[in-house]
Amino acid sequence: MSVDQRSAPPTAPGRRPRKPPPTPFAVGGTVLLVAVTLAAGWDWTYGIAFSLTEIFENFTNVNPAYEGLLNIDLERFRSETVRAGFAETFQMATIATMLGAVVGLPLALFNSVTGAPNRTVYLLVKNVNSVIRAIPDLVYAVFFVAAIGRGTLPGVLALFFLSIAVIAKLTSDTVDGIDQGPIESARASGASHLQMVRTAVLPQVLPNYVSFTLYTFEINLRGSAVLGFVGAGGIGEPLNNYYQRGQYDRMWGVVLGFFLVVFVVDRLSIALRKRLL
Template identity: 50%
Template sequence: MTSGPVGVASPESRVDGAARLPKKPGPTPFTIVTTLGAVVMTVVTARAVGFSFEGLIENLTRPNSVVEGLLNPDFSQIWSERSRAAFIETLQLAVLGTVAGASVALPLALWSTRVGNPNTFLRSIVRIFNNIVRAIPDLLWALIFVSAVGIGALSGLLALFFFSLAVTTKLTSDVLDGIDPGPVEAANASGAGLTQMLRTAVVPQILPSYSSFVLYNFELNLRSSAVIGLVGAGGIGERIEFFRSRGEWEEMWGLVVMFFLVVMIIEAFSVTLRRRLV
């Protein structure tokens, strides 16, 4: 910026007001430390993953059959017997996984908060359990169950059950932390037992958010159920993996595009429903 004559309104010219303006505070130690940390982290991780701009540009500009397949996807696969069955199986897995997970998530969320579980020791056990379940991603659950229970839809269902459990419990217990204590006090004052108190004073407060979390979870499960098939846990992922392993990219992208179109349509419904709930 130019240091122009006095009175010109450049953001940098503070000749007149300077006396009255407070001094601009410098960066806090926290800002300095986190910025440095982020820079160091970036340099170190870039080296760990072998990041280079040349490699990036070279690889991305090279023509390749996968992208060609994406540009002309083959949608006919969706009408074949096996792909359609896998498609439906995916939807069913998502529905059942959500329902099973959500019905266990509500009590678990209640038990993980002070209002629903006065016992500190038991509460921390439930919390540790929730944290462990939450740390394992959907595909790892699928891997675990495929090796324990075997290949097939049942493993997928169990995987989605635990995944839903993690998501819905976490979101619900966060809402539980912020409920209005009034109704709880009222219920306690009128001599309600723990279950009665939860039923009449806590659950009605969180029910709208809980229902919308369940729907949100269903949307997540729809996507997950396409993915868990990659390790043999049923659903459309098995067909995607089949075409991928054979390098039939047109067919693979056809299935993927169709599936996510359907997911986006279902999601639009679910979002409308959620908006009405809250």
């Protein structure tokens, strides 16, 4: 809590205690918050020209996209392309999650002082992880589409890097918080670093790691929707096609189907994760 609770000045009976003045940090933070929000929302070079009136004015406009929403085409679920798109999305998400989980585990272990064999490896892996995490999946996708052509492979690669980022980050946070006891006893019994990691660190983070992997699968499933827009396969391909051609009734059909799939998978995965932990 940022409220300073140390000094309660003595007050005369019956009088309200004086409210402590806000800290410089609180004042500065509030000013900064307002300034940044204005700068970001303003209509200038670096702003996005945010306007509330526009929201109210434009929401009532009739446009073909929303008319498509009214006569949504539910038959789309059964079309060949859409079904293939869903299958591809599942394949991409599964492969990427599994590969990402395998590669992400060592990256996660080395990303923490406890798990890394020495400081050089720790710093190296930490920086590599930061860079992997700083690049959005769409950028990976567009890079690999340009490098190896359209198709499923760029999509799998984009989700693969996304998986690494998520798993390495979450798991290494878990490694930072584990009980040091088993580590000490492993060291005391003469274990090598690798043996120590295997017997003292891994068992402690394993349930979390598995849970994060399932969570990554959910993220990959959701993330796959955008990849088709740059030609990286999955359900995004038909989505993008219908969007570009203005066939909004069909587009909303695919969107609804995708939403239902994601919702069901989320519920299943969350139930599984709850049992794990």
